[in-house]
Amino acid sequence: MILYNVSLIIEDSSHDDLLTWLKAKLQKTNHQVSFLKMLDSPHEGSTYCIQLNAENPEMLEAFQTELLADLQQHIALQHRDKAFIFDSKMEYLTF
Template sequence: MFLYNVTLILEDAAAEEWLQWMQNVHIPQVMATGMFISNRLLKVVDSPNEGVTYCSQYVVESLDHYNQYQETFAPALQAELNEKYKNRFVAYRSLMEFIPPTP
Protein backbone atom coordinates (compact mmCIF):
# COMPACT_ATOMS: atom_id res chain seq x y z
CA MET A 1 0.00 0.00 0.00
CA PHE A 2 1.04 3.57 -0.62
CA LEU A 3 0.36 7.00 0.83
CA TYR A 4 -0.07 9.93 -1.53
CA ASN A 5 0.72 13.09 0.44
CA VAL A 6 -0.02 16.63 -0.73
CA THR A 7 1.43 19.38 1.46
CA LEU A 8 0.13 22.90 0.85
CA ILE A 9 1.41 26.11 2.36
CA LEU A 10 -1.32 28.73 2.07
CA GLU A 11 -1.49 32.45 2.62
CA ASP A 12 -3.17 33.16 5.95
CA ALA A 13 -6.03 34.98 4.20
CA ALA A 14 -6.85 31.95 2.03
CA ALA A 15 -6.58 29.22 4.67
CA GLU A 16 -10.14 29.14 6.05
CA GLU A 17 -11.81 29.27 2.63
CA TRP A 18 -9.42 26.60 1.32
CA LEU A 19 -10.15 24.32 4.29
CA GLN A 20 -13.90 24.52 3.66
CA TRP A 21 -13.38 23.87 -0.05
CA MET A 22 -11.14 20.88 0.66
CA GLN A 23 -13.58 19.28 3.08
CA ASN A 24 -16.74 19.95 1.07
CA VAL A 25 -15.55 19.75 -2.55
CA HIS A 26 -12.03 18.60 -3.31
CA ILE A 27 -11.57 15.60 -1.01
CA PRO A 28 -15.00 14.20 -1.95
CA GLN A 29 -14.05 14.58 -5.63
CA VAL A 30 -10.74 12.78 -5.09
CA MET A 31 -12.41 9.95 -3.19
CA ALA A 32 -15.15 9.67 -5.85
CA THR A 33 -12.47 8.61 -8.35
CA GLY A 34 -12.45 5.22 -6.62
CA MET A 35 -8.65 5.11 -6.64
CA PHE A 36 -8.13 5.62 -2.89
CA ILE A 37 -9.33 3.59 0.07
CA SER A 38 -9.07 6.30 2.75
CA ASN A 39 -7.94 9.85 3.39
CA ARG A 40 -7.10 12.29 6.14
CA LEU A 41 -6.46 16.00 6.40
CA LEU A 42 -3.88 17.36 8.84
CA LYS A 43 -2.75 20.81 9.89
CA VAL A 44 0.96 21.25 10.59
CA VAL A 45 1.25 22.94 13.99
CA ASP A 46 4.98 23.58 14.04
CA SER A 47 5.62 24.63 10.45
CA PRO A 48 8.67 26.88 9.96
CA ASN A 49 6.95 28.46 6.94
CA GLU A 50 4.92 31.64 6.75
CA GLY A 51 1.23 30.99 6.25
CA VAL A 52 -0.73 27.88 7.16
CA THR A 53 0.44 24.39 6.24
CA TYR A 54 -1.87 21.43 5.64
CA CYS A 55 -1.28 17.87 4.49
CA SER A 56 -3.94 15.92 2.67
CA GLN A 57 -3.16 12.22 2.59
CA TYR A 58 -4.73 9.47 0.54
CA VAL A 59 -4.13 5.73 0.91
CA VAL A 60 -3.95 3.77 -2.33
CA GLU A 61 -3.66 -0.01 -2.61
CA SER A 62 -1.42 -0.22 -5.68
CA LEU A 63 0.87 1.73 -7.96
CA ASP A 64 -1.55 0.95 -10.78
CA HIS A 65 -4.34 2.83 -8.99
CA TYR A 66 -1.99 5.70 -8.17
CA ASN A 67 -0.78 5.94 -11.77
CA GLN A 68 -4.34 5.77 -13.07
CA TYR A 69 -5.30 8.61 -10.72
CA GLN A 70 -2.34 10.70 -11.87
CA GLU A 71 -3.09 10.13 -15.55
CA THR A 72 -6.87 10.29 -15.54
CA PHE A 73 -8.00 12.50 -12.66
CA ALA A 74 -5.16 14.57 -11.18
CA PRO A 75 -4.69 17.07 -14.03
CA ALA A 76 -8.26 18.40 -13.83
CA LEU A 77 -8.39 18.36 -10.02
CA GLN A 78 -5.04 20.16 -9.75
CA ALA A 79 -6.10 22.68 -12.40
CA GLU A 80 -9.20 23.51 -10.35
CA LEU A 81 -7.05 24.09 -7.26
CA ASN A 82 -4.60 26.23 -9.21
CA GLU A 83 -7.37 28.33 -10.72
CA LYS A 84 -9.25 28.83 -7.46
CA TYR A 85 -6.20 29.69 -5.33
CA LYS A 86 -3.79 31.03 -7.94
CA ASN A 87 -0.64 32.58 -6.42
CA ARG A 88 -1.94 31.93 -2.88
CA PHE A 89 -0.25 28.61 -2.13
CA VAL A 90 2.66 26.34 -2.86
CA ALA A 91 2.22 22.56 -3.02
CA TYR A 92 4.53 19.59 -2.57
CA ARG A 93 3.45 16.11 -3.55
CA SER A 94 5.04 12.81 -2.60
CA LEU A 95 4.26 9.11 -2.75
CA MET A 96 5.35 6.90 0.13
CA GLU A 97 5.23 3.15 0.55
CA PHE A 98 4.01 1.58 3.78
CA ILE A 99 6.66 -0.60 5.44
CA PRO A 100 5.18 -3.47 7.45
CA PRO A 101 6.35 -3.72 11.06
CA THR A 102 8.94 -6.35 11.85
CA PRO A 103 7.66 -9.26 13.88
Protein backbone atom coordinates in the same frame (compact mmCIF):
# COMPACT_ATOMS: atom_id res chain seq x y z
CA MET B 1 1.38 -0.41 0.15
CA ILE B 2 2.11 3.17 -0.90
CA LEU B 3 1.60 6.22 1.28
CA TYR B 4 0.72 9.17 -0.92
CA ASN B 5 1.02 12.60 0.66
CA VAL B 6 -0.13 15.94 -0.72
CA SER B 7 1.15 18.92 1.27
CA LEU B 8 -0.59 22.25 0.89
CA ILE B 9 0.75 25.57 2.18
CA ILE B 10 -1.87 28.33 2.23
CA GLU B 11 -1.33 32.03 2.85
CA ASP B 12 -3.68 33.59 5.38
CA SER B 13 -5.45 35.69 2.74
CA SER B 14 -6.62 32.55 0.89
CA HIS B 15 -6.95 30.22 3.84
CA ASP B 16 -10.69 30.18 4.57
CA ASP B 17 -11.87 30.06 0.97
CA LEU B 18 -9.44 27.34 -0.10
CA LEU B 19 -10.00 25.25 3.02
CA THR B 20 -13.78 25.36 2.54
CA TRP B 21 -13.39 24.24 -1.08
CA LEU B 22 -10.93 21.48 -0.13
CA LYS B 23 -13.10 20.06 2.67
CA ALA B 24 -16.10 19.90 0.32
CA LYS B 25 -13.97 18.17 -2.32
CA LEU B 26 -12.59 15.63 0.19
CA GLN B 27 -16.10 14.80 1.45
CA LYS B 28 -17.09 13.80 -2.09
CA THR B 29 -14.13 11.52 -2.77
CA ASN B 30 -14.57 7.77 -2.88
CA HIS B 31 -11.12 7.28 -1.36
CA GLN B 32 -10.36 6.88 2.31
CA VAL B 33 -8.02 9.77 3.11
CA SER B 34 -6.59 11.40 6.20
CA PHE B 35 -6.62 15.18 6.42
CA LEU B 36 -4.08 16.72 8.78
CA LYS B 37 -2.89 20.16 9.85
CA MET B 38 0.82 20.60 10.51
CA LEU B 39 1.18 22.10 13.98
CA ASP B 40 4.79 23.29 13.81
CA SER B 41 5.08 24.36 10.20
CA PRO B 42 8.21 26.34 9.35
CA HIS B 43 6.19 28.22 6.71
CA GLU B 44 4.08 31.36 6.91
CA GLY B 45 0.35 30.68 6.77
CA SER B 46 -1.04 27.18 7.36
CA THR B 47 0.18 23.80 6.16
CA TYR B 48 -2.11 20.83 5.59
CA CYS B 49 -1.54 17.27 4.41
CA ILE B 50 -3.86 14.90 2.62
CA GLN B 51 -2.76 11.28 2.89
CA LEU B 52 -3.91 8.18 1.08
CA ASN B 53 -2.82 4.59 1.65
CA ALA B 54 -2.88 3.13 -1.85
CA GLU B 55 -2.85 -0.63 -2.26
CA ASN B 56 -1.62 -0.41 -5.85
CA PRO B 57 -0.48 2.11 -8.48
CA GLU B 58 -3.93 2.15 -10.12
CA MET B 59 -5.57 3.30 -6.90
CA LEU B 60 -2.97 6.05 -6.58
CA GLU B 61 -3.49 7.17 -10.18
CA ALA B 62 -7.27 7.31 -9.72
CA PHE B 63 -6.86 9.50 -6.64
CA GLN B 64 -4.42 11.80 -8.41
CA THR B 65 -6.82 12.18 -11.33
CA GLU B 66 -9.82 12.76 -9.06
CA LEU B 67 -8.32 15.14 -6.52
CA LEU B 68 -4.87 16.43 -7.41
CA ALA B 69 -5.77 17.68 -10.88
CA ASP B 70 -8.81 19.57 -9.53
CA LEU B 71 -6.79 21.02 -6.65
CA GLN B 72 -4.03 22.23 -8.96
CA GLN B 73 -6.56 23.82 -11.29
CA HIS B 74 -8.49 25.47 -8.46
CA ILE B 75 -5.31 26.95 -7.01
CA ALA B 76 -4.15 28.19 -10.43
CA LEU B 77 -7.48 29.90 -11.10
CA GLN B 78 -8.51 31.15 -7.65
CA HIS B 79 -5.40 31.31 -5.45
CA ARG B 80 -2.45 31.97 -7.73
CA ASP B 81 0.67 32.74 -5.67
CA LYS B 82 -1.34 32.27 -2.46
CA ALA B 83 -1.07 28.49 -2.13
CA PHE B 84 1.61 25.94 -2.92
CA ILE B 85 1.21 22.17 -3.20
CA PHE B 86 3.65 19.32 -3.56
CA ASP B 87 3.14 15.61 -3.46
CA SER B 88 5.26 12.61 -2.53
CA LYS B 89 4.96 8.85 -2.69
CA MET B 90 6.45 6.68 0.03
CA GLU B 91 6.78 2.96 0.34
CA TYR B 92 6.30 1.22 3.66
CA LEU B 93 9.41 -0.69 4.71
CA THR B 94 9.86 -3.37 7.31
CA PHE B 95 12.72 -3.55 9.77
